[in-house]
Amino acid sequence: MSVTAAKGFTAAGVAAGIKENGNPDLALVVNNGPRLAAAGVFTSNRVKAAPVLWSEQVLKGGQVSAVILNSGGANACTGPKGFQDTHATAEKVAEVLEGHNAGEVAVASTGLIGLLLPMDKLLPGVEKAAAALSEHGGEKAAIAIKTTDSVHKTAVAGGEGWTVGGMAKGAGMLAPGLATMLVVLTTDADLDSETLDKALRAATKVTFDRVDSDGCMSTNDTVLLLASGASGVTPEYDEFAEAVRKVCDDLGRQLIGDAEGASKDIKVEVINAATEDDAVEVGRSIARNNLLKCAIHGEDPNWGRVLSAIGTTKAAFEPDQLNVAINGVWVCKNGGVGEDRELVDMRYREVVVTADLAAGSESATIWTNDLTADYVHENSAYSS
Amino acid sequence: MSVTAAKGFTAAGVAAGIKENGNPDLALVVNNGPRLAAAGVFTSNRVKAAPVLWSEQVLKGGQVSAVILNSGGANACTGPKGFQDTHATAEKVAEVLEGHNAGEVAVASTGLIGLLLPMDKLLPGVEKAAAALSEHGGEKAAIAIKTTDSVHKTAVAGGEGWTVGGMAKGAGMLAPGLATMLVVLTTDADLDSETLDKALRAATKVTFDRVDSDGCMSTNDTVLLLASGASGVTPEYDEFAEAVRKVCDDLGRQLIGDAEGASKDIKVEVINAATEDDAVEVGRSIARNNLLKCAIHGEDPNWGRVLSAIGTTKAAFEPDQLNVAINGVWVCKNGGVGEDRELVDMRYREVVVTADLAAGSESATIWTNDLTADYVHENSAYSS
Numbered sequence: 001m002s003v004t005a006a007k008g009f010t011a012a013g014v015a016a017g018i019k020e021n022g023n024p025d026l027a028l029v030v031n032n033g034p035r036l037a038a039a040g041v042f043t044s045n046r047v048k049a050a051p052v053l054w055s056e057q058v059l060k061g062g063q064v065s066a067v068i069l070n071s072g073g074a075n076a077c078t079g080p081k082g083f084q085d086t087h088a089t090a091e092k093v094a095e096v097l098e099g100h101n102a103g104e105v106a107v108a109s110t111g112l113i114g115l116l117l118p119m120d121k122l123l124p125g126v127e128k129a130a131a132a133l134s135e136h137g138g139e140k141a142a143i144a145i146k147t148t149d150s151v152h153k154t155a156v157a158g159g160e161g162w163t164v165g166g167m168a169k170g171a172g173m174l175a176p177g178l179a180t181m182l183v184v185l186t187t188d189a190d191l192d193s194e195t196l197d198k199a200l201r202a203a204t205k206v207t208f209d210r211v212d213s214d215g216c217m218s219t220n221d222t223v224l225l226l227a228s229g230a231s232g233v234t235p236e237y238d239e240f241a242e243a244v245r246k247v248c249d250d251l252g253r254q255l256i257g258d259a260e261g262a263s264k265d266i267k268v269e270v271i272n273a274a275t276e277d278d279a280v281e282v283g284r285s286i287a288r289n290n291l292l293k294c295a296i297h298g299e300d301p302n303w304g305r306v307l308s309a310i311g312t313t314k315a316a317f318e319p320d321q322l323n324v325a326i327n328g329v330w331v332c333k334n335g336g337v338g339e340d341r342e343l344v345d346m347r348y349r350e351v352v353v354t355a356d357l358a359a360g361s362e363s364a365t366i367w368t369n370d371l372t373a374d375y376v377h378e379n380s381a382y383s384s
Numbered sequence: 385m386s387v388t389a390a391k392g393f394t395a396a397g398v399a400a401g402i403k404e405n406g407n408p409d410l411a412l413v414v415n416n417g418p419r420l421a422a423a424g425v426f427t428s429n430r431v432k433a434a435p436v437l438w439s440e441q442v443l444k445g446g447q448v449s450a451v452i453l454n455s456g457g458a459n460a461c462t463g464p465k466g467f468q469d470t471h472a473t474a475e476k477v478a479e480v481l482e483g484h485n486a487g488e489v490a491v492a493s494t495g496l497i498g499l500l501l502p503m504d505k506l507l508p509g510v511e512k513a514a515a516a517l518s519e520h521g522g523e524k525a526a527i528a529i530k531t532t533d534s535v536h537k538t539a540v541a542g543g544e545g546w547t548v549g550g551m552a553k554g555a556g557m558l559a560p561g562l563a564t565m566l567v568v569l570t571t572d573a574d575l576d577s578e579t580l581d582k583a584l585r586a587a588t589k590v591t592f593d594r595v596d597s598d599g600c601m602s603t604n605d606t607v608l609l610l611a612s613g614a615s616g617v618t619p620e621y622d623e624f625a626e627a628v629r630k631v632c633d634d635l636g637r638q639l640i641g642d643a644e645g646a647s648k649d650i651k652v653e654v655i656n657a658a659t660e661d662d663a664v665e666v667g668r669s670i671a672r673n674n675l676l677k678c679a680i681h682g683e684d685p686n687w688g689r690v691l692s693a694i695g696t697t698k699a700a701f702e703p704d705q706l707n708v709a710i711n712g713v714w715v716c717k718n719g720g721v722g723e724d725r726e727l728v729d730m731r732y733r734e735v736v737v738t739a740d741l742a743a744g745s746e747s748a749t750i751w752t753n754d755l756t757a758d759y760v761h762e763n764s765a766y767s768s
Contacts, residue, residue: 298763
């Protein structure tokens with residue numbers, strides 16, 4: 001599983017002392033080739049953390065030999081010193097691994113904004129991680145990138161003779177243009193960086209980009225896909241792209257299932273939209289409606305709040321043709337009262353809200369969570 | 385105070401039995417002239433309640449002789465029957481008041497979406513309200529439009545020989561393009577409907593439109609301005625517009641101060657923006673950031689979340705030139721750590737977040753609230 005499911009990769013997760021509680025906080029993933037092809041997608045936030053600025057440059061070369069990831073500090077809003085620290089971390093990885101070039105070492109960080117990383121702990125940690133590298137190190141790497149995650153997240157898919165595996169961290173601040181998520185995917189398929197880039201962008205567009213836990217966008221989001229070519233197999237593009245999408249979808253679903261303070265996972269399905277963009281716009285508007293998210297927390301199938309949310313969009317629809325189902329019961333028909341709301345069973349964690357725009361044949365799904373007192377508590381005490 | 389502060393108006397607030405708890409739920413405001421000039425601003429939600437659809441048509445004529453407002457039901461998403469009920473209510477008002485025309489009677493409703501109003505109670509209530517009309521009825525009218533409001537809201541301003549007064553209800557679901565707010569403003573200034581419209585739009589643009597409690601937009605928002613001309617005074621436009629702005633600003637501030645479950649009123653000031661639109665976009669993005677709203681609830685001056693929110697906008701700025709103050713302490717300077725966050729005193733209800741974009745000389749202020757467990761509780765149990 002995880003980043004060592006595919007051949008050609010080793011990984012490690014260690015406690016470098018960045019986190020004060022002594023938990024694992026540093027992960028290293030190494031591509032042992034023969035290929036070093038890579039692609040990456042980063043936060044669209046204009047306030048980008050130092051490791052994002054660094055890794056964007058690295059990915060322009062289309063080659064990544066290693067990824068170093070730390071939890072316990074985001075290294076965001078840390079100025080020139082923060083960027084120097086990221087650079088020094090990449091240099092240290094290249095030095096310790098021998099034969100690597102810092103310009104091919106991606107760096108990712110997660111944790112609080114506005115704090116410099118403790119480099120006196122991080123750099124010795126790199127040596128420790130390198131010494132622990134193993135073909136079975138994927139789980140440990142996935143554990144070391146956790147912040148407020150309650151569980152580590154891994155997934156795997158593949159085809160005849162080749163594999164795509166991955167790990168993710170993220171438990172809140174999940175939003176389009178990615179979330180506070182760090183994701184590393186690896187594959188032993190023999191593909192070039194252009195193909196990886198195409199498959200990764202296609203996958204994130206319909207998976208991570210449609211995971212919107214709380215509408216907040218991070219400064220650090222990073223999704224990387226590394227190919228070692230170690231299987232010697234070059235799969236058909238469509239088959240490969242579908243495997244990447246599956247792994248991203250699986251990890252995205254795990255992120256929603258572990259969102260801070262959430263008690264419900266909400267699948268917002270928009271159907272019969274005029275365009276896919278309309279479906280996504282409506283889905284996001286519903287997913288970000290705090291009043292609806294509170295209602296679902298209270299197991300209240302409050303379709304009026306769904307209609308209010310749809311009404312704020314520019315999508316094609318007529319108000320008196322809108323239909324809304326909650327867990328399969330069409331509580332709103334033609335913009336008014338539909339089936340008996342008492343028929344809706346909302347006892348389980350997963351809740352499906354279906355919005356029928358009656359305007360075409362396109363659709364999209366956005367995942368979100370309910371809004372809970374626990375979310376408020378976790379996020380009002382986070383940095384204190 | 386309220387809608388009877390200006391000469392030429394009578395008002396009443398009665399219990400018609402629409403609310404099951406027997407509280408006042410029906411308000412009537414009558415313009416006794418000599419002028420019947422009026423202007424209105426309505427929700428920009430495309431899913432509009434029946435009374436909004438009706439009153440938009442009424443206002444096209446530029447004359448309003450009376451406004452009937454009910455709490456206890458929004459009459460939204462109620463189909464053709466809901467619109468017929470609104471029409472019947474206006475007809476009833478015209479009939480009871482004698483000499484009035486239903487086409488000049490505005491209707492406003494607030495409460496739950498998706499329920500038909502109990503017309504067997506509402507129509508007799510109109511007679512009761514008409515019988516109670518008084519030059520001192522403004523307070524009672526303001527009380528009758530409350531829903532979850534803890535207090536009724538009124539304000540007054542004016543000049544030499546003329547007055548602008550008003551009432552408002554709203555306690556959540558406050559968002560740009562207005563909120564679930566019903567507002568009636570009255571003036572005895574002698575002005576035509578075009579002048580009223582200009583002054584009202586200018587005022588709402590910088591007041592109610594910049595009150596964003598929870599990012600949710602209602603189906604029922606209505607702001608009306610009625611002029612009786614009873615003072616015989618025609619003020620200068622600028623002086624009049626400023627009085628209208630003052631009353632709207634005062635009422636908007638009261639709405640934020642009474643938002644459901646809130647423990648903090650947050651003034652988001654954006655300064656040194658390249659354009660006013662940039663300032664508003666950045667202000668809204670900060671005001672809608674759930675993570676920041678939780679942090680402020682926890683009295684945590686978490687400037688990283690302010691930067692994250694700014695970074696999602698298209699406004700002109702350079703990340704390394706951003707400055708953020710919380711209650712006057714510049715905790716973020718040049719995109720990084722600034723003054724000691726321990727210096728920030730957040731014990732009081734009002735919190736000021738100042739974002740300096742260092743990109744120009746324009747500014748804007750958006751008001752919002754913190755996100756609390758009480759907000760979740762109130763809104764997860766509202767319709768059950």
